[in-house]
Amino acid sequence: MKKFLIVLSLLLILCGCQKKENIEKFYLNDSYYGSSEIRDIKADDLKSEDSFLLFTYNYYCSLAIPCDEIFKSFSKNENIEILSMSIDEFKKTSYYKTVKYAPSVLIIKDGKIVTFLDAEKNSDIEKYQDIDKFTEWVSKYIYLKKN
Numbered sequence: 001m002k003k004f005l006i007v008l009s010l011l012l013i014l015c016g017c018q019k020k021e022n023i024e025k026f027y028l029n030d031s032y033y034g035s036s037e038i039r040d041i042k043a044d045d046l047k048s049e050d051s052f053l054l055f056t057y058n059y060y061c062s063l064a065i066p067c068d069e070i071f072k073s074f075s076k077n078e079n080i081e082i083l084s085m086s087i088d089e090f091k092k093t094s095y096y097k098t099v100k101y102a103p104s105v106l107i108i109k110d111g112k113i114v115t116f117l118d119a120e121k122n123s124d125i126e127k128y129q130d131i132d133k134f135t136e137w138v139s140k141y142i143y144l145k146k147n
Helices: 002-017 067-078 122-129 131-139
Strands: 038-040 052-057 082-086 104-109 112-116
Touching (some): 038 067, 067 082, 067 122, 067 131, 104 131
Antiparallel strands (some): 104 112
């Protein structure tokens, strides 16, 4: 009986300590719906309170499938505009404090990073290479269609 209580206590502690991902989906700003393009911008063009997708890139991406093709397909399929910025320009933004590598896609809500693809993480590689995986990842955080 004593062993049972110890095991039960340990299980409750372990289950209670697990991080639960509580994702609250949101809409991008209206202007990003209805446009299927990737628009290159400068750091000064960012609006601090907007909600948007930002693709930052370098000029020497060596993935098997160029990730910008995945993001272009997503933009076209979902009719959502993605902002893009070279890594040199990106370094001028406050987002560079968090995201140090390119390519990456950042999901921004009200000017703050919600999440991003990490070029250094093996677990994110499939999202760079597969349109369905990328769409699934984005749709966990934002509504793909504006009501």
